[in-house]
Amino acid sequence: MSSRTTHMTTYQRSWRKKGWLFVAPAALILLWIVIFPLVSGIAYSFTDYNGLDTDISFTGLKNFSDIIKDKNFFLILKNTFVVSAIYIVLLNCMAVFLSVILMRVGKGFGNFVKSMLYIPCLIAMSIVGFIWRLLYNYSDGLINRFFRMISEKSIQDWLGNPDLVLGSTSIAIVWFALGYYMVIYCAGLMAIPVDLYEVADIEGATKWQTFRHVTLPLLAPSITINVVLSSMAILSCFDLPYVLTAGGGPGYYGTTIAISVYRLAYVSRQMGKSFAMAAILAIISMIIAAIELRILLKREVLNQ
Amino acid sequence: MKNAARLQTIQKNILTKVFLLLFTLVSAIPLYYVLINAFKKNQYITNNPIGFPTSESFTLENVIRSWESLKYTQSLLNTVILVTISCLILVLVGSMAGFAISIINSRELKSFYVSAILIITIPFQVIMVPLVVMLNKMNLLDSYFGTSMIFVGTMLPIVIFLYTGFMRSLPKELCESAIVDGCGMFRVYFDIYFPLMKTVTGTVLIIKGTSIWNDFLVPLITISDSDKTPIIVRLYSFASVRFNSWELLFGSTFLCAIPLVIFFLFLQKSFIRGIVTGAVKG
Numbered sequence: 001m002s003s004r005t006t007h008m009t010t011y012q013r014s015w016r017k018k019g020w021l022f023v024a025p026a027a028l029i030l031l032w033i034v035i036f037p038l039v040s041g042i043a044y045s046f047t048d049y050n051g052l053d054t055d056i057s058f059t060g061l062k063n064f065s066d067i068i069k070d071k072n073f074f075l076i077l078k079n080t081f082v083v084s085a086i087y088i089v090l091l092n093c094m095a096v097f098l099s100v101i102l103m104r105v106g107k108g109f110g111n112f113v114k115s116m117l118y119i120p121c122l123i124a125m126s127i128v129g130f131i132w133r134l135l136y137n138y139s140d141g142l143i144n145r146f147f148r149m150i151s152e153k154s155i156q157d158w159l160g161n162p163d164l165v166l167g168s169t170s171i172a173i174v175w176f177a178l179g180y181y182m183v184i185y186c187a188g189l190m191a192i193p194v195d196l197y198e199v200a201d202i203e204g205a206t207k208w209q210t211f212r213h214v215t216l217p218l219l220a221p222s223i224t225i226n227v228v229l230s231s232m233a234i235l236s237c238f239d240l241p242y243v244l245t246a247g248g249g250p251g252y253y254g255t256t257i258a259i260s261v262y263r264l265a266y267v268s269r270q271m272g273k274s275f276a277m278a279a280i281l282a283i284i285s286m287i288i289a290a291i292e293l294r295i296l297l298k299r300e301v302l303n304q
Numbered sequence: 305m306k307n308a309a310r311l312q313t314i315q316k317n318i319l320t321k322v323f324l325l326l327f328t329l330v331s332a333i334p335l336y337y338v339l340i341n342a343f344k345k346n347q348y349i350t351n352n353p354i355g356f357p358t359s360e361s362f363t364l365e366n367v368i369r370s371w372e373s374l375k376y377t378q379s380l381l382n383t384v385i386l387v388t389i390s391c392l393i394l395v396l397v398g399s400m401a402g403f404a405i406s407i408i409n410s411r412e413l414k415s416f417y418v419s420a421i422l423i424i425t426i427p428f429q430v431i432m433v434p435l436v437v438m439l440n441k442m443n444l445l446d447s448y449f450g451t452s453m454i455f456v457g458t459m460l461p462i463v464i465f466l467y468t469g470f471m472r473s474l475p476k477e478l479c480e481s482a483i484v485d486g487c488g489m490f491r492v493y494f495d496i497y498f499p500l501m502k503t504v505t506g507t508v509l510i511i512k513g514t515s516i517w518n519d520f521l522v523p524l525i526t527i528s529d530s531d532k533t534p535i536i537v538r539l540y541s542f543a544s545v546r547f548n549s550w551e552l553l554f555g556s557t558f559l560c561a562i563p564l565v566i567f568f569l570f571l572q573k574s575f576i577r578g579i580v581t582g583a584v585k586g
Binding site for chain 1: 317320321323324325327328331332333334335337338350353354396397398400401403404405407408410413416420423424425426427428429430431432433434435437438453454456457458460461464489493514517518519520521525536539540543547550553554557560561564565567568569572575576579580
């Protein structure tokens with residue numbers, strides 16, 4: 001035993017150096033593609049760089065104060081939070097509900113439902129944006145055609161009304177992502193031991209009590225993962241909202257931070273402001289990720 | 305008494321099934337809407353948008369015209385090239401890093417791993433503009449390699465996470481006995497671990513392959529040469545100009561969505577398994 005241990009320590013020692021050869025390509029790529037642009041982006045956000053000129057001067061916090069003073073900044077911030085909140089809550093509630101009732105039906109039928117709901121995830125988000133733009137269309141869209149059958153008054157300008165555009169956007173993204181999250185919840189549910197449900201049944205628990213006291217606590221790991229995944233995805237979600245709202249309209253009512261970064265950089269060519277906006281997005285998502293990852297990593301430690 | 309209770313459960317079961325079926329059908333409406341209208345003549349799309357194409361309204365013209373305006377085969381080939389280059393590098397580089405991190409017990413590698421995970425939380429928009437400026441200086445815009453490297457760089461952290469998680473779950477004896485047999489580090493990686501990684505590699509290829517295939521923002525900002533544009537960007541530039549010709553929009557949307565859907569229908573099981581391992585580990 002002891003000789004074996006010494007043998008292992010020798011290999012650990014010699015491999016420790018070779019190990020860098022295995023990690024080096026990944027480390028270099030990350031430095032090149034992520035870290036260097038990240039650092040230079042942060043540096044650029046304190047300058048008046050416009051992407052073309054070579055003489056760059058330091059402007060301090062001007063970009064940040066310009067953005068915050070912009071009358072649309074708080075609207076954009078609010079839009080991002082509203083879209084994210086509706087999306088995260090609606091998506092996770094629907095996915096939990098569907099996967100719980102999916103457990104009650106046979107495997108064949110269950111797989112059919114899963115596959116059908118998964119198909120939207122395979123379509124590019126930008127294409128989904130176009131499909132829903134057609135569905136939401138005011139005069140000819142399928143949704144308003146349906147409401148017109150009920151009454152002429154119930155039709156809405158789903159993408160043109162500032163009060164509705166964020167909800168419409170969230171629903172389209174939920175349609176896109178539901179199958180993916182449902183599959184993860186189903187896997188989480190499969191891992192719950194059956195005897196717990198038998199005990200609950202013998203104890204005479206109602207459906208709701210069983211869900212509340214057995215399913216929900218044991219599904220907690222999947223819920224954490226899905227909440228983290230969905231919040232990271234929605235904060236930087238660009239393709240679908242951009243195409244759906246034709247660039248963040250009406251006015252700025254459909255613009256989220258992710259859209260705003262793109263628009264500032266490539267439409268209005270205000271690079272400095274774009275960098276600053278991106279930095280704000282990074283801070284927001286890091287705060288949210290830090291809170292969520294803390295919970296995740298704590299659990300990972302407990303499992304080991 | 306027992307029979308009555310059983311009957312009740314069966315009834316409830318049927319209700320659940322009916323509900324699920326209705327829900328599935330309603331959420332399939334957008335797909336159905338695209339599918340049928342891609343094969344209908346223009347006036348029938350406006351008059352009867354949800355009717356099945358009849359011998360009178362059926363036409364292949366939408367699809368054929370969209371095929372031409374999308375330069376379908378060429379843009380599809382561009383997408384395939386991007387996906388292939390990115391996935392090859394991702395799998396190779398990611399598995400090597402994951403291998404070293406999981407086998408070797410050292411503080412430096414652990415901190416590398418933690419920093420790689422922290423990178424997952426950086427939104428792409430943050431590095432987007434400086435990245436394009438840098439690639440422009442390096443003459444890597446409008447090149448398959450440059451665009452693929454963006455995919456590789458941004459997706460590498462999750463891939464490393466997946467490989468590390470998987471290799472940690474393998475028994476330590478596997479590596480130890482190989483060492484006793486006199487295998488060097490490279491041989492342990494290539495001959496013993498790499499063949500065992502089929503499942504994770506499958507997961508990586510499925511999850512990352514689909515998201516590269518469907519990505520819109522990265523090629524939008526890095527590729528302006530119309531001979532190298534992947535299918536999704538081509539559809540965007542085509543559809544934003546012709547948004548009023550619905551028949552072409554349906555035709556081209558159909559053409560863009562169909563390759564991956566067919567792929568999925570053939571490989572359903574691997575897809576579902578891939579998502580589950582991908583999510584549970586990362």
